[in-house]
Amino acid sequence: MSSFPYIHISCPCHEDRPQTFTIDSARPISPSKSPSKHDFNFLPTDPHTPTKRRTLLGGFTPSVSFDGGNLGLDLDDDEELTDEDDENNFDPRDPRSAFSLFPIENLLYCEDCHQIRCPRCVQEEIVCWYCPSCLFEVPSSTVKSDGNRCTRNCYLCPVCTALLAVIPVNHSSGHSDHPTGPFNLFCSHCHWTTSDLIPPIQLEKPTSISAQLSKLTHSPQDTEFIRLKQHYAQQLGNAQEDFTNSPAALTRLMGLYTGLGSGSGGHGGSRKGRGVKKLEMKEVDRPREVNEEQELEIVERMAVEGLEATTTAKQRLTQPHEPRFLSDLTPTAVLLRTKRSKRCRACRHILVKPESKVQTTRFRIRLVALNYIPSLTIKRLDSTITWNNLTPHKTHRFLLTVTNPLFDPISVSLLTPRRTPGTAFASRVTILCPEFEVGANTDVWDDALMSTKPAAATPSGVSTPPVAGSFASFSKDPKMSTVYEQKMNYTSVVIEVVPPEIPDTRETRIRDERLLEIPIYVRVEFEAEVDRDDEEGGGGKPSHSGASGGAVQRERVEYSYWCVVGVGRVGDPVEGVVASEPNTPVRTPVGTPVKAPRTPAAMRTPLRQVRS
């Protein structure tokens, strides 16, 4: 069970993918409850499609964007929820979103696209192969010929998948320095040895186990496979001898989708061939027949040996021929691993490039998202809140902290649907200060000791954080829409959540309605020095600097993404805490319009770089 709270970030590729369905007329529109984004998204003209990335990248007018859409709605009653609003929201309960949500540690960042890249929007190239057990680098030619497993001495226990050790069968005999054979493979975890097998496997040498094992273990399936292969090879060979001119011979053998060698195309050849008797392809001599006696013997063996003697599904999957009994299991060689470099799928730039040496864990290039996008954390303001048991109708205050990893101050806007989407039991969510600045990340000590810089970065008002205890009185302050705490490179704001009363899902049985996840749309803007750390930026610098109107070598960068905050689970209703008015949502203490904050002027500038 996951521990609350957690924060997952949705990779923007989520929105791009449904495009692929535009041509697919066969695709049914799901009649299910969640006609989520991608159902609408494949209509390319849908104006409410949250095509954030494309919008921002392409420099369209912001009216198409999420924020723009909401601007219009701003005039409406606050509580009114239109359909569009619903559709535009990211729904963490949508089954698809599970595939695009990642913890920030799993994400990469492309500096050129200014975009988050998740494991599925990168292309991987293998740098080297190695065995994780013996750290031996395997050349690619060996991988091609010998496959994906270690060909040396690394073997795993087929029962518990621990590493097997080579030990002499007779412990007493010989010196420990020079053990003498025969040898066993022994699992020090579950004490399985190759001597348990029927027939037992004993090795003569303690080295080059693979070679020895391959001689000793030979399953009947392999034999049958070889027999079949030989049969077909023979048939093919015969056919070729006789009909060198007739390509139809091959097709006749295994022309899966073709006419039986008598197709119109190959008439000449095949007619010539038909006279020859060998053309008639034979089936294999004496195919294995279903044998009732054999099957009953297996049943009897099962009855005698009991459940413990059979293999579990997991054990079977790791074995090539899926044996039924434990005694048929053979040691599995360790799977090789690879070091892979990763490229952005869109711009082909390298995002990750490991050192090719197996032993080093260093990377030559590693653009992880952690270093580029602000990381969010959430804390309880009130320590009486238990994550797993939120009280319905009670206003829970959490502290959402945005930490800036960049060396430039950023301005952040957080947007969240007022009601959590995708469920009939929507919680009301309010971010008290949806727009704020976060100071730059600075190197080291000297800055840490000075508090001048963060203070300067504070936009207005409160620079002294109130203590948590005084918060109740503080909330009546009209200046409430300010940040809660602002330090060095992080800023904290208060987020209020009022979960509704959610019936026990024992009745509904379908999904966890009580799980409270809040989708938050994060938009980040900052001015970056163009030549900050990439070489290519240097080339493009002059033109950009000209565009940004006087600002010296700085460009405006902006990106946005959805993230999902798993706040906790709603518990049973508590006596005394009730909704003030049923059906009308409880007003948050502060009347700040939370959704659809004014789009800052910067928003109107297209993302990335300002083009002239």
Place this chain on the structure above:
Amino acid sequence: MSSRDPTKLSPNTPYKLSSTGSSAAGHHRSSLSANPTAPQSRFSASSFSSPGSLHQVDEPLIFELGTRFFRAGFSNESAPRCKIGITPEMYGRVGLKGRGGTRMNRRTGEAAGPRIRNTGSEEWELWTNDLRLKDLGVVEDLMERVLREAYNKYLLIESKSKRLLIILPPVFPIAIQNTLSHLLFLHFQPPAITYLSSPVLSCLAAGLRSALVVDIGWQETTITPVYELRPLTSYIKFSSRGSKSLVEVFGQLLWNTIKPAGDEESWWRIFNWGEVEDLLSRFGWCKGSGDAREDARQRARMAFGLPADDEVEEEEEEVEEEGEGIEVYEEKVRKKKGKPSPADIRAQKRRDTIYDAKVEVEFKTPLLGERITKMKLPFEAMSVVAEYAFFLPSWTKVQSFGSKEGGGGGEGRKGYIPIPEVDELMEGCQGRVECEDESEYTLPYLVFLALLHCPVDVRATCIPRIVITGGAAGMPGLKSRILGDLRELVEERGGWELVKTRNKKGDERRKELTEKREKGEEQKEKERKEREMLQSEKDNLRIKYAKFGGVAPGTIRGVETMGAWVGGSILSGARIKGTVEVEREKFMSTHRA
């Protein structure tokens, strides 16, 4: 491979050959048709792909896509390198322990997989055949996850470098196939994909050229006649009896056993699908035809309120009352009563071991009071599952393992399977009129029907070549049971007749009596000789076929197969190419607009 001149190909074939080395490595492929939906269709004109192109082709990867499992590996190998089972965890988020976060455990509140309908199996499947309720996007996402794992963890090769050979079930939703092609070409970029249908390859992996392939898959059983390595798609039979129903029945049985009265919870909320399936795959077995018949006979006796015993004499009298069907069993019994051969003694001994054995199972049942439920089941009970899933009429109400008590030995057996109504017995057939559907039929009867509907030549070839494959086929005893039941069915019908002759024995006896009165001795003698001659002719044929190493036509014979994946491996190892290959560039140019 000898070299051939590609120019000899007639120009009007839909395939053209690109010359060797004209493009970058791995990109010269010979045949091309951008039609991704082609595998089921055949082009009569395209009777060959040039063998001349074969030696340029490096060996493809072979993927087999099933509902529950994904298999992948290299050609010319006897087993796939990578087998990935679909689990609910795969539907979940990365980095979130537990599962997808939408389903929860009713007691612990533990997050579980995605939205679930019907029986909870959905999160163990890659797709469902009923796409109305399935979000294709999820299927795509999941497939991507599976494929990525296969490439990155198991195959360890660059996905761009290898052609693919994908084995699909005989009937595969075209929308998913389209999604799959798109996904592959967009994300993994193989140069080309060939789709092949699994029955053909199963047939190939059995060493046959024609066969009736009974694929007991997860969602459904498909029975495909394959003739000269071509699937006869219009004669395919389907049944919703598959491995899934097997697990469902087992779960229901288990839950019925421990269920407190009045609890309406579904079994899959109590038990973990994975555990139930695992136990079944380890310990499920299937009774032989004879034993099953015997049980059925006992149940029939119960239905008529007769004591369950094996007294032959008594039964003799009931024959007339009970009508057809039961006689057959009695004959068997009588035969057994005769003289016990060593084989019989051996079989009896085996039966005793089997009926004496017990299985202790335990399940995690967090939703119940105690977290682990232990059960001690007779080993025999594990065979009941297959009975329900494949051999009983589908309206049979699933009983529980608990109702066994009430006398030991043979009598106890009645508990697992309800005693049928008399009316049902009298109808005595495979389906009820009100729910006439192929899924209603028992599996052997459906095989019978499939063969019956085939063209007669195909039927003749297929009867001695029945290949049973698929996930559930590994269950010991199932294959021989299906074949045994089929044999009995044919015997009972007196041949491949759809119409069942009623009371054939009575008719014969009557005929005999009238004949005896009418015909003289010499006439009878003549007829007898004729019959003998016919018989010897048949025997001659049989001997002749035996010499060939084959079997006489009309003999029901099952053939073991190594599975469709191995078929693909052999096929590509022999450098045979499918005539229709979906090429990446072409596909992308037509499918991105």
